Amino acid sequence: MEKTINNDEINQEVLYERQESIGNRKKSSMDVKKIKKEIIPYLFILPNLVAFAIFFMVPAILSMYFSLTNYDGLFEIDFVGLKNYQRIMGNKQFWVILGQTFKYVFTLVPILYCVSLGLALIVIQNIKFKGLIRGMFYWPVMISSIVVGVIWKWIFGDALGIVNYILESVGSSGIPWLTTDSFAFIAVIIATIWSRAGFFMVIFIGGLNSINESYYEAAKIDGASPWKRFTKVTLPLIKPTSVLVIMLSCIEAFKVYPLVLSLTGGGPGRATTYLVQFIYQTGFVKTEVGYASAMSIVLFVVVLVFSSIQFKLGKGGEI
Amino acid sequence: MMVKSKNLTIMLNLLALATAAMFFFPTFWIIMSTLKSSSELFSFPLTLFPKKIVLTNFMNVLKNDNFMLYFKNSAFISVTATIITVGINCLAGFAFAKYRFKGRDIIFMALLSATMLPTEAIMNSSFSVIQKLGLYNSLWGAILPTVATPTGVFIMRQFFMEVPDSLLEAARIDGASEFEIFRKIMFPLAKPVVAALTVFSFMWRWNDFIWPLISLSDPKKFTIPLIIANYAGELSIDWSSLLAASVISMIPVLGVFLLFQNYFIKGIAGTGSKE
Numbered sequence: 001m002e003k004t005i006n007n008d009e010i011n012q013e014v015l016y017e018r019q020e021s022i023g024n025r026k027k028s029s030m031d032v033k034k035i036k037k038e039i040i041p042y043l044f045i046l047p048n049l050v051a052f053a054i055f056f057m058v059p060a061i062l063s064m065y066f067s068l069t070n071y072d073g074l075f076e077i078d079f080v081g082l083k084n085y086q087r088i089m090g091n092k093q094f095w096v097i098l099g100q101t102f103k104y105v106f107t108l109v110p111i112l113y114c115v116s117l118g119l120a121l122i123v124i125q126n127i128k129f130k131g132l133i134r135g136m137f138y139w140p141v142m143i144s145s146i147v148v149g150v151i152w153k154w155i156f157g158d159a160l161g162i163v164n165y166i167l168e169s170v171g172s173s174g175i176p177w178l179t180t181d182s183f184a185f186i187a188v189i190i191a192t193i194w195s196r197a198g199f200f201m202v203i204f205i206g207g208l209n210s211i212n213e214s215y216y217e218a219a220k221i222d223g224a225s226p227w228k229r230f231t232k233v234t235l236p237l238i239k240p241t242s243v244l245v246i247m248l249s250c251i252e253a254f255k256v257y258p259l260v261l262s263l264t265g266g267g268p269g270r271a272t273t274y275l276v277q278f279i280y281q282t283g284f285v286k287t288e289v290g291y292a293s294a295m296s297i298v299l300f301v302v303v304l305v306f307s308s309i310q311f312k313l314g315k316g317g318e319i
Numbered sequence: 320m321m322v323k324s325k326n327l328t329i330m331l332n333l334l335a336l337a338t339a340a341m342f343f344f345p346t347f348w349i350i351m352s353t354l355k356s357s358s359e360l361f362s363f364p365l366t367l368f369p370k371k372i373v374l375t376n377f378m379n380v381l382k383n384d385n386f387m388l389y390f391k392n393s394a395f396i397s398v399t400a401t402i403i404t405v406g407i408n409c410l411a412g413f414a415f416a417k418y419r420f421k422g423r424d425i426i427f428m429a430l431l432s433a434t435m436l437p438t439e440a441i442m443n444s445s446f447s448v449i450q451k452l453g454l455y456n457s458l459w460g461a462i463l464p465t466v467a468t469p470t471g472v473f474i475m476r477q478f479f480m481e482v483p484d485s486l487l488e489a490a491r492i493d494g495a496s497e498f499e500i501f502r503k504i505m506f507p508l509a510k511p512v513v514a515a516l517t518v519f520s521f522m523w524r525w526n527d528f529i530w531p532l533i534s535l536s537d538p539k540k541f542t543i544p545l546i547i548a549n550y551a552g553e554l555s556i557d558w559s560s561l562l563a564a565s566v567i568s569m570i571p572v573l574g575v576f577l578l579f580q581n582y583f584i585k586g587i588a589g590t591g592s593k594e
Binding site: 037038040041042044045047048049051052054055056057058059060062063066073119122123125126127128129131132133135136137139140142143144145146147149150151152153154155160162165169194197198251254255257258261262265276279280283284289292293296297299300303304307308 | 328331332334335336338339342343345346348349352360361363364365406407408410411413414415418420423426429430433434435436437439440441442443444445446447448452463464465466467469472497498501522525526527528529533544547548551552558561562565568569572573575576580
């Protein structure tokens with residue numbers, strides 16, 4: 001008995017001592033731990049942040065700087081102020097290209113909107129082979145834009161294209177799709193819609209599915225026709241989705257390039273050359289980097305306007 | 320808005336099938352065209368199906384040493400970029416969701432705002448950066464600029480925000496280090512989202528045109544989209560090779576699509592398909 005008590009007492013003492021030293025150690029290790037703890041999240045974001053800074057931030061700032069210089073991509077780099085922007089103002093070709101780009105965007109976006117909404121309305125019904133049909137609508141989204149261009153170039157071929165073959169076999173004459181300005185434009189629009197409708201369909205499906213079925217029931221009881229139900233119930237309720245789709249498709253459309261490159265090459269002449277291709281030609285082919293950078297800033301501002309509209313309007317409703 | 324009447328249902332089914340057929344036709348048509356011999360390809364009348372199925376067009380493309388090189392380049396760029404993208408996006412998304420640190424929200428907003436900055440608008444200056452870093456004409460020049468995908472960080476952050484903090488606390492009490500928590504608990508938890516990001520990232524890189532275009536000049540380093548664009552831009556196009564190369568380029572994408580169809584058609588596809 002005695003022994004045990006003694007032992008206990010000794011143990012107690014040892015324990016106190018230990019605790020004291022642990023307490024001291026704890027203080028210093030707490031500091032290290034605290035610092036460590038504070039650094040850890042930065043370490044986690046570091047790789048992403050470094051890549052982001054080097055390949056987004058630096059080029060973004062450089063672009064602005066280049067746009068104020070006469071940089072030729074090699075040696076010459078002098079500050080020229082707003083000269084490049086003045087040159088853009090006076091460059092008729094640039095305005096033609098910009099006008100064409102706007103025409104492309106504003107023709108494409110309404111059609112794309114209707115087609116993708118239409119597809120979404122079809123596939124949310126209880127139809128047979130639903131998954132397969134959705135898949136078929138979505139599949140073109142997966143194909144690279146370059147290949148999309150090739151596919152439609154083959155379909156719209158003057159002599160060997162299947163569209164002209166069908167037209168000729170029903171007695172009408174073939175259409176020089178890719179060699180006349182207006183038909184090349186139509187071909188580009190069709191190819192773009194084919195390759196993007198599935199993507200926006202998916203966004204619409206989300207919007208349509210979030211509508212409570214009871215609204216339709218109520219409208220039905222009130223005797224609303226299907227068309228009325230669509231315009232008075234569906235459309236107002238998917239407004240946030242619509243805004244998202246319109247803005248995203250505008251932004252995308254302003255950046256069109258690879259698809260057109262392989263479909264028409266920007267031709268005939270420059271009839272289907274849009275802003276990005278023009279910037280590429282100016283910056284990389286003619287190596288007028290400063291001038292091309294100023295054009296890039298114009299593109300950036302245009303895209304920014306649409307992004308901020310989307311951001312502002314999108315906040316109004318859950319998407 | 321559900322349609323309920325019976326006649327309408329039949330009509331709707333027909334409409335759906337017809338539209339789907341229309342959407343599938345272009346893909347179908349080039350596949351059929353590549354299975355035709357080159358003499359049949361250019362002879363009238365056109366037929367929907369090849370009279371005789373031949374694989375020579377594919378064989379010719381595959382036998383071409385250069386094409387295998389382009390395929391390898393594309394595969395290397397896509398796989399490497401995807402691994403890096405998923406790794407660093409996942410880490411960053413986790414940190415943004417689960418830690419409080421100075422500047423967190425500002426940094427996150429800065430990252431997100433990059434989605435408004437079109438790659439196409441900075442291609443000239445990106446080229447200069449790639450050149451200065453000695454990455455020009457290296458496959459890494461087409462890989463590294465793409466890895467800090469803001470969308471990827473965003474998706475991962477959204478996911479980790481749903482994970483309860485108590486899980487982290489429990490692991491901390493068990494003595495796990497923060498990195499262990501990430502590696503052993505968080506990353507495995509995020510598997511479905513990681514899988515989705517992997518699939519999307521692979522697609523983006525495989526189909527990418529702009530970055531390889533500005534960073535690669537040696538034809539030996541070209542990717543498939545680059546070479547297809549070159550073929551398509553030639554004055555007299557070798558259609559049988561061009562179409563066969565295009566179809567081959569779609570095969571990996573088709574595989575990915577069939578395996579992960581749900582990722583694309585449901586849920587996160589809305590946020591995921593735009594880089």
